Amino acid sequence: TGTSRPQRMLKAVQKNATKGDPQSVISAIDYYCRHKEWAMNVGDDKGLILDSVLMEVNPSTVLELGTYCGYSTVRIARLMSPGSKLITVEFNPAFAEVARQIIAYAGLQDKVTLVEGSSGDLIPKMKERFGIKYFDFVFLDHWKDSYAPDTKLLEDCGLLKKGTVLLADNVICPGAPEYLKYVRNSPRYESRYYKSNLEYTKAEDGLEKSVFLG
Numbered sequence: 001t002g003t004s005r006p007q008r009m010l011k012a013v014q015k016n017a018t019k020g021d022p023q024s025v026i027s028a029i030d031y032y033c034r035h036k037e038w039a040m041n042v043g044d045d046k047g048l049i050l051d052s053v054l055m056e057v058n059p060s061t062v063l064e065l066g067t068y069c070g071y072s073t074v075r076i077a078r079l080m081s082p083g084s085k086l087i088t089v090e091f092n093p094a095f096a097e098v099a100r101q102i103i104a105y106a107g108l109q110d111k112v113t114l115v116e117g118s119s120g121d122l123i124p125k126m127k128e129r130f131g132i133k134y135f136d137f138v139f140l141d142h143w144k145d146s147y148a149p150d151t152k153l154l155e156d157c158g159l160l161k162k163g164t165v166l167l168a169d170n171v172i173c174p175g176a177p178e179y180l181k182y183v184r185n186s187p188r189y190e191s192r193y194y195k196s197n198l199e200y201t202k203a204e205d206g207l208e209k210s211v212f213l214g
């Protein structure tokens with residue numbers, strides 16, 4: 001057996017980053033994934049777009065769907081104000097275990113609640129379990145065919161308010177066509193596409209930003 005790709009990524013963080021320094025964790029992961037082993041982090045190019053949209057919103061409550069190894073969790077949490085909360089959902093326990101360690105290495109564990117399970121099961125429990133009224137910002141980066149049904153579920157559970165910003169990764173590659181159709185045709189969203197590239201490659205990908213209009 002041996003180590004997994006996420007475990008090797010964690011080793012690279014522990015070797016090359018400085019404990020408690022989120023930027024060094026981000027740089028260590030980007031270096032490893034660009035020069036050693038590709039991995040499905042949002043990456044540095046799309047990461048800059050994520051940073052700027054996040055800073056514009058300055059959210060108090062954030063939901064991330066699809067933690068993977070915690071790269072975007074660290075990118076988001078490092079920019080969030082004191083007292084704000086990020087809930088991130090990961091389906092795969094092995095990914096979640098690595099993510100916990102990477103988030104802790106960055107020193108951001110107090111802002112982040114990592115929950116294991118499927119988005120469809122957990123979204124309806126957000127209010128009762130975590131005392132969440134609304135999310136100000138949602139980062140969709142999980143199973144691409146779950147983006148659309150989970151957005152409808154967030155609406156139905158009353159977890160979106162007027163002005164909530166949804167930011168979706170991979171709308172071109174691997175692609176989320178049903179999601180794009182939904183948010184671009186719905187009168188309840190104002191959507192905009194940010195063209196970029198698939199993490200660590202020259203292939204096109206991009207982020208779709210959709211503001212919920214209430």
Ligand SMILES: Cc1cc(-c2n[nH]c(CCNC(=O)c3cc(-c4ccc(F)cc4)cc(O)c3O)n2)ccn1
Pocket residue numbers: 040041042065066067068089090091092117118119120141142143144146169170173174198199
């Ligand atoms: C149902 C549910 C699911 C989850 C959940 N947790 N973690 C994930 C990971 C999902 N992410 C991806 O699959 C992904 C893939 C690529 C890719 C792959 C191969 C290529 F060739 C090109 C691009 C690139 C990316 O940027 C991605 O994000 N889902 C969590 C909760 N509930």
Ligand SMILES: [Mg+2]
Pocket residue numbers: 040041042141169170
């Ligand atoms: Mg992604």
